[in-house]
Amino acid sequence: MSALRPDLRIIADAIPAGVRALDIGCGDGALMAELRAQKAIDARGLEIDVAAIEAAMAQGLSVVQGDANRDLADYPDDAFDYAILSQTLQTTERPDLVVDELLRIAPRAFVSFPNFAHWRVRLSLLWTGRMPMTRLLPVAWYETPNIHHVTVSDFRVLVRDKGIRVERAWYLSGDKPTSDAAAAWRAEHAIFLISRG
């Protein structure tokens, strides 16, 4: 088994075999290759970075160059069974509209993001008074691609307000799971499986 990023490992394990899946922000196609090998899923990808797309295409994966902010509109309703948005939500211009798009393209979606309310982030802001730079968020505020930092609580409120159902959620501290109750403080990563309400 390849060394898949922990949030991708969870998605790869949770997704049913043989479904149609779109991986938005698929990078070099690590998850897509895993889904192809382990779950017989002919996944499709959308990615903005040309070097990453080249790497994915060199493996024979179907990846289209595009921007999650604009190009999701090109996919028809229900084109897929699952949409996957890993570590990308916080980089989009309007995360709320992107979530709408995910659940237009597919009835179910996996969404993973770094939790900005992890205790280390909170302490960093509290003690230094400066935008936190942590292991997960290593880039200075002025050059980070993460333009919409989001917390576990924020995401829960967003989907509740939109009437979206949370089918399952996983929370990671490092690569270890952490509980629902402790997630707001202790989760470095959150992975939600959401579906149309």
Add this chain to the structure above:
Amino acid sequence: MASLLHQIRHQSVTIQAPLPLDSGQSLPSVTIAYQSYGALNADRSNAVLICHALTGDQYVASDHPATGKPGWWARMVGPGKPVDTDRFFVICANVLGSCMGTSGPASPDAATGAPLGMAFPVITIADMVRAQAMLLDHLGISRLHAVIGGSMGGMQTLAWAATYPERLTSAIVIASAARHSAQNIAFHEVGRQAIMADPDWQDGNYYDKFCMPTKGLAVARMAAHITYLSEEGLTEKFGRRLQARDIKSFGFDADFQVESYLRHQGLAFTDRFDANAYLYITRAMDYFDLAEPHDGRLAGAFATAKDVRFTLVSFDTDWLYPTAESRRIVQALHAVGAAASFVELSAPFGHDSFLLDVPALDRIMAGALGGGW
């Protein structure tokens, strides 16, 4: 020179069956000149068809019989190359209407034996593809592992997917478009008018004459050649440098290097291409619009092609078939749910990038052909 061109012997087959054309006319039989590389495997599953561009030919990976230059895609096709002839049986056929052995305006009239000239019917990209399908039938190849093409070759590849979706696994389309734009048509018209304005063209009846419309054809090539390059590429290669002189001549010699280069390109082209073929093939490209039979909806053309795996590549400096045209194809493929890959590569060479040294294209080509599926 065209008479010498037409004396070259090419490997070809003549298929004694009518080829119906989009124009409503038909050819009573068709001769198709082609080259192949590698070996067809036992279950006939490793055939790859390469479709050439406007002024290309079947000599994709072998020396050109007229110019002696290496094949136009020798860097891409061969043993151990991205299109690996140790793995694949690679076929490239001279397109219908061209001048390297396939039926075209220089072909003899069945009744008189004289060259047809402008009596050859106007053909389309779809007609070219139908002729290629007849060749594959003749070779006993029912299904292709891939169809690959750049520029007009990409148009044929798209037409293959739209016309014979059950006959190909992959379609690899580079620096191409699903239609000719007004600008594309406009540049072609300049070329055609240059040929037809040459008094030696003689309404296309020049094959048995002493003079060929080489001046007109050379000008057509010069105009077209500019469209294949980028401004950045031209500036880098020539700038405003003077040709073999220190000062301007205050005359109309080729003062600038870029002028000298274009004149050479134009003239050299006439050694290997027929003016009438240029008229016919540019016309076929101008008529190309895959969406037209589907009320302008491109997705309609791919409705039956959703099981074909598409790979599209554009280049950021290609203003002839710009990235937006590839994106339009990708959108149509999304609409039908076909597996599609698309990337815009950065390369300085304009439209010609697909023929030149772009290592990322090599990796993508190998991936699209290898691919695990």
